[in-house]
Amino acid sequence: MTLRIPQDVAAGLLLMAIGGFFLWWGWDYPVGRGWRVGPGWMPHAVCIVLLALGALIALRGARAQGRRIAIAMPPPVALWWVVVATMSFVAIERLGLAVTAFVAAVLASLPSPDFRWRDSLVFASVLTVFCVALFVYGLKQPLPVWPQ
Amino acid sequence: MIETLYANLALGAGQALTLGNLLACLAGCLLGTLIGVLPGVGPLTTIALLLPFTYDLGPLGALIMLAGIYYGAQYGGSTTAILVNVPGETASLVTCIDGYRMAQDGRAGAALTIAALGSLFAGIFGTFVLALFGPVLAELAVRFQAPEYFSLMTLGLVSAVVLANGSVLKASAMVFLGLLFGMIGTDSNSGFQRFAFGVPQLVDGVDFLPLVIGLFGLTEVIRNVARRNDTSIVSQRIGRLMLTREEARRALPAVLRGTAIGSVLGILPGGGAVLSAFAAYMVEKKIARDPARFGRGAIEGVAAPESANNSGAQVSFIPLLTLGLPSNAIMALMIGAMMMQGIQPGPEVVRNDPALFWGLVVSMLIGNLMLVVINLPLVGLWVRLLRTPNRFLFPAILVFCCIGIYATSSSTNLLLMAAFFAVFGIVLAALDLDVVPFLLGFVLGPLMEDNLRRAMVITRGDPVIFLQRPICLGLMAMTVALLVVVVVPAVRRGREKAFAE
Numbered sequence: 001m002t003l004r005i006p007q008d009v010a011a012g013l014l015l016m017a018i019g020g021f022f023l024w025w026g027w028d029y030p031v032g033r034g035w036r037v038g039p040g041w042m043p044h045a046v047c048i049v050l051l052a053l054g055a056l057i058a059l060r061g062a063r064a065q066g067r068r069i070a071i072a073m074p075p076p077v078a079l080w081w082v083v084v085a086t087m088s089f090v091a092i093e094r095l096g097l098a099v100t101a102f103v104a105a106v107l108a109s110l111p112s113p114d115f116r117w118r119d120s121l122v123f124a125s126v127l128t129v130f131c132v133a134l135f136v137y138g139l140k141q142p143l144p145v146w147p148q
Numbered sequence: 149m150i151e152t153l154y155a156n157l158a159l160g161a162g163q164a165l166t167l168g169n170l171l172a173c174l175a176g177c178l179l180g181t182l183i184g185v186l187p188g189v190g191p192l193t194t195i196a197l198l199l200p201f202t203y204d205l206g207p208l209g210a211l212i213m214l215a216g217i218y219y220g221a222q223y224g225g226s227t228t229a230i231l232v233n234v235p236g237e238t239a240s241l242v243t244c245i246d247g248y249r250m251a252q253d254g255r256a257g258a259a260l261t262i263a264a265l266g267s268l269f270a271g272i273f274g275t276f277v278l279a280l281f282g283p284v285l286a287e288l289a290v291r292f293q294a295p296e297y298f299s300l301m302t303l304g305l306v307s308a309v310v311l312a313n314g315s316v317l318k319a320s321a322m323v324f325l326g327l328l329f330g331m332i333g334t335d336s337n338s339g340f341q342r343f344a345f346g347v348p349q350l351v352d353g354v355d356f357l358p359l360v361i362g363l364f365g366l367t368e369v370i371r372n373v374a375r376r377n378d379t380s381i382v383s384q385r386i387g388r389l390m391l392t393r394e395e396a397r398r399a400l401p402a403v404l405r406g407t408a409i410g411s412v413l414g415i416l417p418g419g420g421a422v423l424s425a426f427a428a429y430m431v432e433k434k435i436a437r438d439p440a441r442f443g444r445g446a447i448e449g450v451a452a453p454e455s456a457n458n459s460g461a462q463v464s465f466i467p468l469l470t471l472g473l474p475s476n477a478i479m480a481l482m483i484g485a486m487m488m489q490g491i492q493p494g495p496e497v498v499r500n501d502p503a504l505f506w507g508l509v510v511s512m513l514i515g516n517l518m519l520v521v522i523n524l525p526l527v528g529l530w531v532r533l534l535r536t537p538n539r540f541l542f543p544a545i546l547v548f549c550c551i552g553i554y555a556t557s558s559s560t561n562l563l564l565m566a567a568f569f570a571v572f573g574i575v576l577a578a579l580d581l582d583v584v585p586f587l588l589g590f591v592l593g594p595l596m597e598d599n600l601r602r603a604m605v606i607t608r609g610d611p612v613i614f615l616q617r618p619i620c621l622g623l624m625a626m627t628v629a630l631l632v633v634v635v636v637p638a639v640r641r642g643r644e645k646a647f648a649e
Contacts, residue, residue, distance in 0.1 A: 008318075011579035015321050022328055026343060037601045039340035046327050053321040060317070073578050078374040079571065082366060082546060086567040089550040090560040101547050108546045111374040112539035123540050127547060139201060141555040 008061025012054045019050030078111040096144040097136065102128045153279065160506025164514060169209055173511045176213035177518045180220020184227070185530045187234045189545065191221040193368045195481045196360040197545065199488070200552035207489040208504050212511040214485055218478050219271060219461045219512070222421055223519045226263035226454050227530055230256055231386075239421035239457040242429040246442060246449030253445050255395075257387040262399045262447060263454040264523050270407040270455035271516035274462025277411050278469075279509045282498060286470040289495035294602035295613050299623035301596045304417040304473045306627050308588050310634050311416065311423060319585045322576075326589020327596070329354055336594070337601055349561045356484045358553055358562045359590065362569025363583050364477075365549045370574055373542040377535070389524065391447075399451040402432055406452035410459030415466050420476040424460030425453035462512060469505055470495055473592075477584045480591045 022043065032038025085107035092100040105124035109115055135141045163169065179198075183189045195214050202210035225237025230247035243263065250259040292300070309319040332343040333353030344350040391399065409431060410424035432452045433442045442449050465482075467473040472493035474480040486493045491501070498505045523530070553562050576583055607613040614620045 007578075007580055011318065011581055014575070014579060015325065015581075018325065018328070022343060025345070029340070029342060037604050039335040039338045039342060042597045042600075043328070043331050043342060046324050046331070050321060050324045050328065053317060053324065057315075057317055057321060074371045074574065075374050078370045079574055082370045082373065083567050083571060085543075085546055086366060086550060086563060086570065089554065089563050092550075092554055093560055097551070101551070104547050104550060105543045108369065108373060108543035109539050113374060113376060114537070114539050120539075123543075127544055131547060131551060135551055135555065139204070141201075141551070142558065143551070143555055 006061045006064070008064070009058045010061075012056070012058025012061055015054030015057065016051050017054075019047045019054060023047035023051070075111065081107055081111045092144065094148055096146045096148065097132055098128055098145050099147060101131045156283075156502065156506045157279070157510060159502060160508075160510035163208060163503045163507030164212065164510040168205075169212055169507065169511065170514070172205055172209040172213040173216050173515045174518060176216020177220040177515050177522055179213075180217040180222075181224035181227075181519065181522050181530065182533065183217070184221035184224020184237045184240075185533055186536070186541070187228060187236050189368065189541075190237055191218045192364045192477055192481070193545070194221075195478060195485075196364045197548055197552060199357060199360070199481065199485055200556040202485060203488065203556060207486065207491055207501075208507045210485050210489060211482065211504070211508050212515075214482060215465065215508060215512065216515045218421075219458060219515065220519055220522075222454075222458045222461050223264060223267050223523050224530065225457075226267070226450070227260065227523065227527060228534065230259045230263065230450070231531055232534060239425045239461075240454075241422075242425055242453045243450055245429075246444070246446045249443070249445035250447065250450065254387045255445065257389040258391050258395055258447065259450050260386065260524065260527055261389045261391060262395070262403070262451045264520050266399070266403040266406065266451045266455035267458040268516050268520050269403055270410060270459035271462055271519075272513060273407050274411055274414065274459035275509055275512040275516070277459075277463050278466055278512075279506075282466055282470050282505065282509075285466065286495040286498035289471050290499065292495065292619070294599040294606060295617055295620050296623070298596060298599040298603055299614060299620045299627070300471060300473060301592050301599070303623050303627045303630075304467075304475070305585075305588060305592060305596075306630050307417040308475070309585055310630050314580065314582060316634050318581055322581055322583070322585040323589040326586040326591075327593040329359075329586075330590045330593025331597070336598060349559075349565070353594075354590075355557070355562055355565060356487075357556060358566035359569050360481060360484070360587070361549050361553055362566040363573040363587070365545065366566060366570035367573035367577065369542045369546045369549070370570060372538055373546075375538055377538055386527065395447050399447045402448035402451040403455045405431060406455030407459045409452075410456035410461075411463050413456070414460030414463035415475070417467065417473065417475040420464040420478065421457040421461040424456040428452040428456030458516075465508075468493065469497055469508070472497075472595075474588060477587050480587050483591055 026040060026043045029040025029043060030038035031040045031044060085104040088107055089100050089104050102124045105127050106120055109120045109123070132145055136143055136145055179194060180191065183191065183194045194217050198214070202213060205213060221237050222239055225235060225240035226243050226247065228234055228236030229240040229243040230251050233244050233248035235241040235244055247259045250256060305323050309316055309323060332350055334341050334351055341351060406428040409428045413424045413427055414420055429449060429452060432448045433439050436442065436448065464475050464479055467475045468479045468482055474483050483493050491497065549566070550563060553566055554560065573583060603613060614624055
């Protein structure tokens with residue numbers, strides 16, 4: 001994946017955005033007076049430094065425009081399916097470990113270039129049995145196993 | 149002094165030799181070797197993944213197992229580096245250069261042997277350094293108060309930035325970003341709520357587990373799940389395990405030098421196994437009579453870095469156990485493990501809980517012995533594991549991550565938080581922003597703020613206190629010296645050259 005803007009400019013802008021947002025959100029946190037440092041003092045200081053460092057990084061990145069850096073990104077499908085698989089695990093409260101582990105394992109193997117339904121289903125079943133045996137019966141973790 | 153050492157080691161042996169703790173040690177060493185062998189899964193990922201399951205082991209068992217994973221990975225990483233030319237673990241990156249050449253020349257057996265024996269020697273030496281200097285340092289640090297702690301943590305963060313790989317500017321920014329995330333939640337001094345954004349789960353702060361599992365576990369899954377296995381993995385002829393006389397003559401001094409380098413660099417904040425291995429390889433190349441041999445199967449190029457990464461791994465426990473200061477990301481996870489067990493890391497640990505400190509020390513001696521047995525005779529088994537397809541391995545890791553998060557909290561919100569940090573980690577990596585300084589800032593942030601504010605209360609707001617107390621002054625002077633060093637261009641060039649190699 002390639003980005004139009006240089007990597008460091010994007011990095012600097014992201015850091016400035018986070019610093020700026022937190023500063024704005026915590027603007028009225030009490031800073032304290034004199035030696036009684038209030039709960040707002042550190043956040044303000046850290047946000048201001050973050051804004052300054054972000055600006056420096058972005059400026060230096062913009063100046064060094066000559067050399068473009070290829071950004072090594074994992075394939076977006078991998079990102080997407082891993083996030084979906086993790087979120088699907090939220091269903092454990094209702095559906096129990098046996099179902100969620102199986103579903104998450106299948107979802108997470110979808111982005112593989114060698115994905116085959118049969119292999120993946122067999123693998124997910126084995127993994128599910130292993131997880132239930134190890135975590136619920138072996139390690140006695142408090143996990144629901146079956147759908148409620 | 150020697151007698152107290154014996155007494156202490158005996159105390160530790162009593163703790164470490166119980167069946168449960170021996171099993172914890174064995175499990176840690178086996179897991180460490182396993183993930184050390186597998187490329188793409190490092191000790192950071194594994195420790196993050198296993199943190200939730202060490203809850204029930206008790207403080208000592210948990211630390212023994214997690215430590216075993218760290219130094220076990222240093223052993224396992226060399227196997228893949230030598231046989232497949234892929235670093236199983238970051239600290240084994242330089243071992244590939246000469247180790248793989250040795251394997252091509254049919255000397256893989258010798259390379260594996262020297263890597264394992266060098267690691268054994270270095271591991272035991274490093275453990276004794278920990279046993280001798282740990283208590284002395286802790287004794288010194290017991291007198292530390294808020295201003296000293298604040299100065300110490302500042303020094304720790306600054307040197308972590310200086311020694312970090314890549315841009316100093318970006319690493320500093322990541323420390324501050326970590327500090328900012330550490331502030332989310334209720335302020336412990338005033339009870340004031342900061343940056344909760346109306347989300348009830350954030351009132352207690354960002355939870356440590358989803359943060360590390362997201363940043364270090366799930367991001368690795370994302371990076372590797374769609375990657376095909378290296379097909380170049382062919383069954384290598386391992387050859388005789390014994391070293392020739394000539395090889396032994398060359399390797400022995402290299403092991404000693406590597407061990408010494410690791411024992412020094414491992415203590416430094418930002419140091420640890422990776423830095424030690426790189427430095428040891430460079431030193432060998434510098435002092436060799438014929439540097440051209442390096443890259444063509446010089447046994448010193450295996451012996452030195454493999455010894456250095458293991459002694460470095462061992463001594464990086466010193467700042468953690470004596471000062472409560474994590475020197476690298478793994479130690480930051482260890483702090484998390486200690487806090488989860490209700491132990492406040494700091495100099496009091498050695499004095500108030502000698503069984504914990506000495507139990508861990510003795511377990512390291514046992515673990516290093518176990519690892520030689522686990523690694524050398526069983527090397528064929530580990531190599532076969534390299535054929536585990538990524539499309540099965542990484543989905544399994546994802547499921548373990550999810551179970552770990554849910555089992556400790558019974559809260560599905562933390563799963564969503566982990567997914568958020570996985571995406572965040574990928575974005576940061578794409579922008580070449582290192583997450584290790586972020587983690588150190590996140591862990592140290594609340595402690596630093598607390599100590600700063602307490603120092604301010606002691607002195608009624610007079611910052612001169614940092615210059616009046618001798619230890620503070622010394623620490624602050626070191627911090628300033630480090631900052632100056634980074635800014636001086638000559639040193640910066642040297643540093644860039646060092647990381648380029």
